Amino acid sequence: MSWLPTLITANVEEGFDLAIKLSRMGVKKTQPDDEVRAKLRPIYENDADSLTNVSHVIATNFQTVAAANNYWR
Template sequence: MTTWLPTLITQTPQEGYELAVKLSRMTIKITQPDAEARERMRPEYAEDADSLISVSQVVATHFATVAAANGYWTSKS
């Protein structure tokens, strides 16, 4: 497997959130490596509110992890 995640450290919360989204997307890609299968399934969840809420929960969990790794972007002085 190719290394795509060299660090959880980001400069800003915005970058941290973008990393959280990437983590979520990579989880799906690794779990279902067949791009055609992912495309076939997309219409099923794209219009499903429960599925979209679930995605938000997964991103939030990843964002909490990234935020913790970054000390919540606060100075420790």
Template structure:
């Protein structure tokens, strides 16, 4: 089973959770070594710029999910 069977979600909140998962999976796929990711975590966890960039990645992924789910369609 795929970790991403669909971009469709029931609610925007579920969509945001999916955006976070997509962002985390991108990091895991980019750096598959658990030990290296653990070592690097301290560097970005205490860096405001790194955290802001992580938020930007999540926001971009949420935009993708929201578009797939028509969350922004005006009624």
């Protein structure tokens, strides 16, 4: 089973969750080691600018997911 079978979601909130997943997978595919990522987590989770940057990546992926779903109109 693919971790990303489709960009279509039942509703807007699930679409936002998918954008978060895509953002995390962009990291995971670059740094596949779970332990390293776990060690890095408290760093960006406690840094205001890091969190803003994470939110920017989510926003970029949400553009894709929203367009794929015709904005759930």
